[in-house]
Amino acid sequence: MGGLQSSGTRRISVPNDDTSGVIKVSDSVVQRLKGGAEVKETQSASPPVIQPQSNVEPVTSLFPPSYYGGGTHKTSLEMRQDKEEALRENDQYWEKRLKTMEENHMMMNRRMEEEYRKAAKEVEELFSRLPAKREQPPCANAGQSVKSCYQKNPGAILKCAKEVEAFAACVDMKRINRLDSRQ
Numbered sequence: 001m002g003g004l005q006s007s008g009t010r011r012i013s014v015p016n017d018d019t020s021g022v023i024k025v026s027d028s029v030v031q032r033l034k035g036g037a038e039v040k041e042t043q044s045a046s047p048p049v050i051q052p053q054s055n056v057e058p059v060t061s062l063f064p065p066s067y068y069g070g071g072t073h074k075t076s077l078e079m080r081q082d083k084e085e086a087l088r089e090n091d092q093y094w095e096k097r098l099k100t101m102e103e104n105h106m107m108m109n110r111r112m113e114e115e116y117r118k119a120a121k122e123v124e125e126l127f128s129r130l131p132a133k134r135e136q137p138p139c140a141n142a143g144q145s146v147k148s149c150y151q152k153n154p155g156a157i158l159k160c161a162k163e164v165e166a167f168a169a170c171v172d173m174k175r176i177n178r179l180d181s182r183q
Contacts, residue, residue, distance in 0.1 A: 139170035 074082070137143075146167050149160035 138174040139167055142167040142170045 142163070146160060146163045149163045150157060153159045
């Protein structure tokens with residue numbers, strides 16, 4: 001089923017009997033266009049017969065004529081002008097949109113710079129409150145004694161309870177002093 005393909009090609013020819021808008025050319029002109037020899041002088045001497053449009057009977061077609069664009073015919077010049085106008089409008093639209101986007105970008109840039117400056121100022125203020133690097137951290141001696149005790153007694157950390165207690169008391173005292181100095 002469906003295994004056989006058709007062996008020949010098929011052709012359909014549809015004659016165009018619509019002669020409106022067709023220019024009739026004599027046989028001698030056709031021969032000259034083809035580059036062949038001139039047809040007898042007697043035939044070319046007689047003027048070609050041109051029938052006026054009013055004598056031509058309208059050809060009836062099975063299909064009604066259809067036109068694109070609502071039945072209005074435009075010349076190629078009008079179509080080109082319409083296309084150019086559409087392109088100009090499109091260019092204007094994108095130029096306007098690009099300008100708007102650039103303005104928004106500039107506004108966002110300004111806002112980001114302001115926020116950056118504010119953040120940098122806040123960070124500078126925070127770091128200005130910190131003690132200088134030359135100062136030792138509070139309770140450095142007590143912390144050092146806890147560290148050395150832990151190193152001496154790696155398996156028995158409870159033996160360092162006195163040192164840890166002294167370090168915690170020192171830290172509490174420094175915290176209280178700092179809070180009192182802020183008020």
